[in-house]
Amino acid sequence: MTTRIDIRFAELAKQGRSAFVTYVMAGDPDLTTSLDIVKALPKAGADVIELGIPFTDPMADGPSIQAAGLRALKAGMTLKKTLELVRDFRKDDNVTPLVLMGYYNPIYIYGVDKFLTDAKTAGVDGLIIVDLPPEEDDELCIPALKAGLNFIRLATPTTDDKRLPAVLANTSGFVYYVSIAGITGAAAADANVVGEAVARIKRHTRLPICVGFGIRTPEAARAIAEKADGSVVGTALVDALKNSLDAEGRATAKTVNAVAELTAALAQGVKGAQQAAE
């Protein structure tokens, strides 16, 4: 099985460049604006798109992404509409990898088999489900792999060498290394410490390693890009979006550009990085 994710990372490896992965919340602040934002991301330099599935109780997310999810839900976002958003995005873009990221309950309630069929049809390439560790692989991971979707696992500073093989066993697409023990939007990670962790994981897998949590600026993205196969930025983009909204939390004429401009600046940071020797 080769997904858009595999193709994209192979291309980037050829170019000797680290990937820039952007995270935004589906439906934030409303469905139409959100679609425009997602469409703008590849043009602004995003190599991979992570699209958050809104959930009422995102227990690994900090205040910014919690608020983004609640804005989306308040505007009527659902998992079904999230898949519609992906389908609409795919009308114009059949190459940029798109990964859905979220929590298991909305998928469980949608129905795993139906979800996987609909997600694949809509043009989703992979899934990152925060509350499904390898111990629960039968729930979604194994069925997703069978359906031809990548299941991207989170590895963390607490995942030691003994546990890594279990975490990596059914992982595909890339590995998402969570740079700090903490929630999204927390303190920045030290690039050197991250570099050591990436090297440690690389001893166990040939998959690309992307690093997220705590990366907010072009400089930080560049520092991480020198140590890893990709860097993920989420909270900073969500904050840029939020700062563009009006007093009632509605989109303004500035909203799409606010996200696109920061994406472009971060992408420049990543592209200026010297790729670490493999």
Added chain:
Amino acid sequence: MNIAKPNSYRSGPDDRGHFGNFGGRFVAETLMPLILDLEKAYTAAKADPAFQAEMNGYLKNYVGRPSPLYFAERLTEHLGGAKIYLKREELNHTGSHKVNNVLGQIMLARRMGKKRIIAETGAGQHGVATATLCARFGLECVVYMGAVDVERQQPNVIRMEMLGAKVMPVQSGTRTLKDAMNEALRDWVTNVHNTFYCIGTVAGPHPYPTLVRDFQSIIGNETKTQMQEIEGRLPDSLVACIGGGSNAMGLFHPFLDDPSVEIFGVEAAGHGLTQLHAASIAGGRPGVLHGNRTYLLMDADGQIQDAHSISAGLDYPGIGPEHSWLHEVGRVNYLSATDDEALAAFQLLSRLEGIIPALEPAHAIAKVMELAPKRAKDHLMVVNLSGRGDKDVPQVGDILRGKSK
């Protein structure tokens, strides 16, 4: 789903933490290694006679166990049916059953070398018990409590602070117990290296539902012995209120394989089951939240819905996974009581027995008021009086004065 009758109702969970289709370990990877460590530490502690001996010492001399099994004579006369016994968990140190579990977990935390304890609390009873034992053992204590609950349970907030705990009002979501649990999980993910999460109920990722049940089972085990001493036989029925369900599981579990014992759990029906309520089994369906699969209140998209109960301790949109399983296999009957029914029971017990119950067990008393008159006079009914009502006095006082105006 397999809902065939098992040989024993007491053999769960399996080694992956499943009670039938419920339970499991639905947590972020950051927490998984710690949860596996906790499971190992608990298995080792259970096998260590010194652990049990130390626990027993504190249970007797610090908590004040065994708690009495008291014949509620005037309530029995008033209702005119079953003979009603109250399991007096409200007489424990800190005023509720919560201390049984907290003692066990704090002793585990000490074995694991953890110096910082976090907890979530709804009514504040679990927070107070955690703050108490942290004070006793010199541990740092941080308690997450929904901002709404901080308001309506002020006496317990003050108690926790006096005991040296830091109370963190949670402003996210519905600002009640569910959000306090989210925030505690966020703290745990961030401070996983030195922090032990002391969960207050039989929910959360495996092994929490099991270890909390085991620590609370002293309630049912004592009841069994005491009823044997008083009446020379098993009780005929058990009644307990359920938020997450720890006091109920503690009373029920030792009796699950005694088929003659009818068992009733009472959820909070709030304003009524067709309106805002907190009855996950009556009004919910299976989903995944806070580390386990269980009955939850949610919308068609799998978004968790706001619960409502007059009682902060029951104001939670889920229930422990073992209860969900006991519901599906039909061993326990799950009923519900509304805010108004609980308030009436609160007043009845206060006036007839001179015992002011917490609003949580007032829900159980409310169903006793329905069940007992329909039972014979030799029917022995045990109600878990899981907490005392001191914390609710200001809130109930306001409501009753408001109503009498």
